[in-house]
Amino acid sequence: MYRYDEFDETIVRERIDQFRGQVARRLSGELTEDQFKPLRLMNGLYLQLHAYMLRVAVPYGTLSSGQLNALADIADRYDKGYGHFTTRQNIQFNWPALVDVPAILDDLAAVEMHAMQTSGNCIRNVTTDQYAGAAADEIEDPRPWCEAIRQWSTLHPEFSFLPRKFKIAVTASATDRAAVRVHDIGLQMVRDADGAAGFRVIVGGGLGRTPYIGDTLRDFLPKEHLLSYLEAILRVYNEQGRRDNMYKARIKILVNALGIDAFRNLVEEEWGRLDKHGVDLPTEETARIAAYFAPPVFNGDAGATIEGVAAAAPPHERAAFERWLKINTAPHKTPGRRIVNVSLKPIGGAPGDATSGQMRAVAHLAHRYGADEIRVTHEQNLCMPHIAVADLPAVWRALDAAGLATANIALASDIIACPGLDYCALATARSIPLAQQIATRVAAREGGEETLGELKIKISGCVNACGHHHVGNIGILGVDKRGEEFYQITLGGSAADDAAIGERVGPALPTSGVLDAVDALLDVYQARRAPGERFLDAYRRLGAEPFKEALYDHADA
């Protein structure tokens, strides 16, 4: 993975000094809270319901064991012994004191981490496929390009006071695990007719109050021009994006107002005009960055198979191990290796939370068995991308002992949920307790949730949609009705290659009705699905009607 040189180190250190000064000016009263707010936000510091919250950047979701250990230490020293992994592949600490924040930033800098641009109206942490560098179907590892974007976007002199926040996601696989169609800019690596690698550029996707699936801005951008093209898009947005209404300030509103063709004309004109040599990295620099992401050397048994290790497991644990292998691990491009997903969704737990002990357990396993690499997924789990198949039994047992082997990746209890009203100042309803109850209910269904297959449930505690409910196969949005929590259900959403915004199926339900409603939806699905058909596909084939009927007949009953 990428390592800082003295330039990267200097930027992070100078940013901490600057922030320390800003905190001092706030405490002395020289800065008003209104002035301090955007400054602290650009360093990841929010003021939440009960306390400050610090969001630490995990650039494109990649962590080393040493970094994860440092996060565990911060959780113990400055917080309540846990952290919360987010849909932007970052980690949040919910209880730091303002005076401690510069010291936390020092601790982060010691392991080449920071909290820069994890909030504010600037370019946020770039996200990517958690299987990057390990997936069999990728064109090339997208992370060198993510790192190039990280550097280009960090303290950008022109784009630090945008109309609104700006999120970029990158994938290099045909199977989109980075939700590129619901980002301000989505980049999908593709090849042109001559076999050269470049990017399909997608723009104007997003969730929030006004969800959109992004449009294709350019079918093929030569990869060496990535940064100058991004610069052109950002300049058009910075100048033309609305600033009169924060709810209409994202680029998706601009793209939709102008139409994709008119927007494309503006971007292409701008790109044609700007000095690409002043922005695009020379090949020496892209090669320098790429060298940090060379595939880890594998000296293990290339012939080992998961069937083999499963067959060798002791009989009393074979079924559980096999189930975990099937659900939580994925094929690796190198024979003899496997991608291991680490579920942060124990049945009844808070989605995305990890204790310091769990972080250390994963850090240790990645160090011992996994080329020292950990990924944070946008679905709020962790991932160890490079595990030798022969080591899977040992890894599984250790994860199980740490409460991290719940076999539910991509199943119904693998729920994305925002922090909701338990933490967030914007929320109108709680998310975490509902996620806990739904997970418990679906896991208890006859035959287990495994019989339901892939099913994405996503919960947001308000219209800002941090829980991505719009793109949940079952989306749940918390709303406030005269001081009571109600939940609006949407169906048929997807954040993957078949991206779609879910459809609202009817009036919001009280908390007590949501669990039965989920059961009713799943009953319809199980009764009417074709063999092997996923919930999403069944919904698309059957349409909303049968689900609606079950939902509201049930609610009336």
Added chain:
Amino acid sequence: MITLTLNDGAVRAGADAPAETTFADWAAGGYGTPAHGAALVLANDLDLSSVDPRANFSLFGEIIVHVPTFKDGRAYSQVRRLREQYGFDGVVRVRGDVLRDQVQFMARVGVTAVDVADDAVGGVKESARDFSVFYQASVRQYGADRAGPIWRRRAARALAA
């Protein structure tokens, strides 16, 4: 209010500021030669992506951009266009709601002077040096970034090694 020149720290009293012409007035007059020494004032929402070909900014020695609120980042792109697209080589002065933490960003897109309260000069000068290295090329080398962006310095170092 005084005007602080960013590269050398010189200050100019408000009373010594030049007379001003708005872009709208200049356009109404057919983009003619301004009164000697006048500064051109650009509205914050003026679209500089394309202007009338008769608009020769170099007729002015000084251009003033306005920042209505520090959260509004349009002026950064305006200044960048003045420098890169129109080749304007004179003074670019910013006024309005500017935080000291923004001044180095401004210098890096080509701002050369900023209007500040008399007692704010020290803090602004300090913040204008917050960072010593930059990932992006700065628009002009007005003392803000003589060494060039980090990637260019890395390449130069690799070449020397």
